[in-house]
Amino acid sequence: MTYDVHIIGGGLAGSEAAWQLARRGFKVRLSEMRGASADKGGERSPAHQGDGLAELVCSNSFRSDDDEKNAVGLLHHEMRRCDSLIMAAAAKAQVPAGSALAVDRDAFSAEVESRLAALPNLDVVRERIDVLPQAGTTIVATGPLTAESLAHSIGAATGADSLAFFDAIAPIVYNDSIDMDVCWMASRWDKGETKDYINCPMNKEQYLAFHKGLVEGEKTSFKEWEANTPYFDGCMPIEVMAERGVETLRFGPMKPVGLDNPHWATPEHPNGRWAYAVVQLRQDNKLGTLWNMVGFQTKLKHAEQVRLFRTIPGLENAEFARLGGLHRNTFINSPVLLDRQLRLKTAPHVRFAGQITGCEGYVESAAVGLMAGLMTATELTGREWQAPPRTTALGALLSHITGDAEAEHYQPMNVNFGLFPPLHDVKKKQRKEAYTERAKEEIAPWLADLTPA
Numbered sequence: 001m002t003y004d005v006h007i008i009g010g011g012l013a014g015s016e017a018a019w020q021l022a023r024r025g026f027k028v029r030l031s032e033m034r035g036a037s038a039d040k041g042g043e044r045s046p047a048h049q050g051d052g053l054a055e056l057v058c059s060n061s062f063r064s065d066d067d068e069k070n071a072v073g074l075l076h077h078e079m080r081r082c083d084s085l086i087m088a089a090a091a092k093a094q095v096p097a098g099s100a101l102a103v104d105r106d107a108f109s110a111e112v113e114s115r116l117a118a119l120p121n122l123d124v125v126r127e128r129i130d131v132l133p134q135a136g137t138t139i140v141a142t143g144p145l146t147a148e149s150l151a152h153s154i155g156a157a158t159g160a161d162s163l164a165f166f167d168a169i170a171p172i173v174y175n176d177s178i179d180m181d182v183c184w185m186a187s188r189w190d191k192g193e194t195k196d197y198i199n200c201p202m203n204k205e206q207y208l209a210f211h212k213g214l215v216e217g218e219k220t221s222f223k224e225w226e227a228n229t230p231y232f233d234g235c236m237p238i239e240v241m242a243e244r245g246v247e248t249l250r251f252g253p254m255k256p257v258g259l260d261n262p263h264w265a266t267p268e269h270p271n272g273r274w275a276y277a278v279v280q281l282r283q284d285n286k287l288g289t290l291w292n293m294v295g296f297q298t299k300l301k302h303a304e305q306v307r308l309f310r311t312i313p314g315l316e317n318a319e320f321a322r323l324g325g326l327h328r329n330t331f332i333n334s335p336v337l338l339d340r341q342l343r344l345k346t347a348p349h350v351r352f353a354g355q356i357t358g359c360e361g362y363v364e365s366a367a368v369g370l371m372a373g374l375m376t377a378t379e380l381t382g383r384e385w386q387a388p389p390r391t392t393a394l395g396a397l398l399s400h401i402t403g404d405a406e407a408e409h410y411q412p413m414n415v416n417f418g419l420f421p422p423l424h425d426v427k428k429k430q431r432k433e434a435y436t437e438r439a440k441e442e443i444a445p446w447l448a449d450l451t452p453a
């Protein structure tokens, strides 16, 4: 068969994109390297255990299914309304997990596979693709553990600096949970013109206790295949730095010099005084709702991060949009490389989808696959693509990937309400419901306008 679209990678994103396209009558070739014979480059990533499509490599949970107060629950809701394969298969394979959506992973993968197999215009071809296709409508959905050969080819096409192989993420805090009566805005050696950072001051006692907490805190361990991945400059875990000596952080990410704290102003120091150590947060999205803890990439266990980071003055009530972590992860600098339709600006016949775009998580990866499928279908039909409204979970995620994220420090991100246009005039307690209500209302006309299946 001659294909309309070539999708590379039969994971969550690739399977979802294939479903959206094939259901609309397009002829799809879905290439998956697992299960291929040796001469076709058969290979499994170090995390995959089998050859089934849409294998869940770790947890069996799609996280919260609450579509009234939770951003990922809202994403489930929107995907269901788009006739998502991943959501339908999850419903079929669901196991009890309270308010979370969890599945029997084998039944889930089998359901994805059988639904795709039932589509006559879709071929699942077991083969590894080593080179980015030069022509033909293509979707690359090869995930965080993309085969090395293809990763090399993507690197060559995008520029080596635009492809990351390691994900060293620092926690991200919701702006409205930071206590600005304690923290202050300033850049180092600020002359008043650029107050770009939120600064949290520590005295000596607080710093020493914090340092001890970092050194003694419980860490997650590297998987065997991750252990040999070296730390790159600039992504050394904060606790590893702390282990090098009690002063190391004060000369590194917690350097206090040049930061006058106006809350500590005295008649002799009217501009304020320097703290013993400072934690800095940098704006992470254009909306200014999310702030990244600079240099705080960490392998501390999540509960430990919350406990310890809430001892930082000004962050006592911090709400985290994302916690820190370090693991192998191939992803491109999407805000720079992709247009608003997930197309490579320099080679628009190629779209990217799934975790390789810099979203994070099963659901987000599938959602980006879903949108890549819809965009491709719209393009092939000669219609004009309308992006989902920014106020929806799909729209917020897409906007983040394709332009709203801070490109210089682009790091993978789960869907969260910090990506949504803020509703400042709604009381904080009611805000989550207000976000989901608004999204549900605004997605309706967009859905009505989609290329029909």
Ligand SMILES: Cc1cc2nc3c(=O)[nH]c(=O)nc-3n(C[C@H](O)[C@H](O)[C@H](O)COP(=O)(O)OP(=O)(O)OC[C@H]3O[C@@H](n4cnc5c(N)ncnc54)[C@H](O)[C@@H]3O)c2cc1C
Residues within 6 Å of the ligand: 008, 009, 010, 011, 012, 013, 014, 031, 032, 033, 034, 044, 045, 047, 048, 054, 055, 056, 057, 058, 059, 060, 061, 127, 128, 129, 130, 141, 142, 143, 144, 145, 146, 147, 150, 328, 353, 354, 355, 356, 360, 361, 362, 363, 365, 366
């Ligand atoms: C170790 C690990 C654990 C994770 N745990 C979780 C978790 O618990 N919860 C969560 O929400 N997210 C988790 N993630 C993050 C992420 O959401 C998942 O990895 C998710 O599967 C990504 O979906 P995807 O479709 O982008 O990639 P994948 O699901 O990985 O699919 C990519 C597919 O492409 C294939 N492929 C790769 N290269 C080629 C090639 N050159 N040619 C042909 N096929 C190729 C792969 O075999 C794979 O089937 C984890 C990631 C990793 C690496």
